[in-house]
Amino acid sequence: xxxxxxxxxxxxxxxMNDKDMIDTLIVDAMLAGGIDFFCSxxxxxxxxxxxxxxxxxxxxxxxITREEEGVGIAAGAHLGGKNPAILMQNSGLGNSINALLSxxxxxxxxxxxxxSHRGGRYxxxxxxMPMGDAIIQLLETLGIDYCSIFRRSDIASIRLFAKxxxxxxxxxxxxxxxxxxxxxx
Numbered sequence: 001x002x003x004x005x006x007x008x009x010x011x012x013x014x015x016m017n018d019k020d021m022i023d024t025l026i027v028d029a030m031l032a033g034g035i036d037f038f039c040s041x042x043x044x045x046x047x048x049x050x051x052x053x054x055x056x057x058x059x060x061x062x063x064i065t066r067e068e069e070g071v072g073i074a075a076g077a078h079l080g081g082k083n084p085a086i087l088m089q090n091s092g093l094g095n096s097i098n099a100l101l102s103x104x105x106x107x108x109x110x111x112x113x114x115x116s117h118r119g120g121r122y123x124x125x126x127x128x129m130p131m132g133d134a135i136i137q138l139l140e141t142l143g144i145d146y147c148s149i150f151r152r153s154d155i156a157s158i159r160l161f162a163k164x165x166x167x168x169x170x171x172x173x174x175x176x177x178x179x180x181x182x183x184x185x
Contacts, residue, residue: 023048027049027053034163036060037083038060039063039074041086043088050063060082070088071096074111075103075109078110088114100144112174113172115174120177147173154180
């Protein structure tokens with residue numbers, strides 16, 4: 001057995017900055033909610049979460065190039081006994097509506113959509129704003145339950161939404177707000 005000569009009594013999280021800690025809490029909440037399969041698209045806001053998932057050998061992670069591709073892969077994962085999540089920007093919901101309704105919803109498959117909320121209050125990219133403004137109404141029109149995560153204390157909702165998606169075989173959405181990473185510890 002190899003011994004760590006740098007043993008410490010400090011918390012294993014002391015080396016993390018606030019953003020890393022939040023990303024770890026989000027991944028832990030998804031895992032605690034039963035999610036065990038991940039598809040993801042690149043996103044600056046989700047980069048730390050994706051890096052954590054991708055770095056774990058015990059988790060199944062498939063990087064994807066289109067949101068609707070992720071819906072199909074997630075459906076296959078569910079049929080293979082997995083509980084999937086797709087990590088994407090909220091703007092990607094528009095790309096995936098047909099696949100979500102004609103596959104995931106029609107065949108009552110569980111799916112957690114973990115979305116960065118682009119186009120929100122602090123958005124600097126004008127092209128993100130139309131979908132940022134429309135996302136809540138769009139989710140409501142599609143009949144997808146959602147929650148918004150603004151603070152660290154809200155992260156526990158992710159576990160509940162993941163469990164609910166699996167239990168009810170439904171799509172559930174979580175919108176991660178930029179303020180979450182800007183919150184002071």
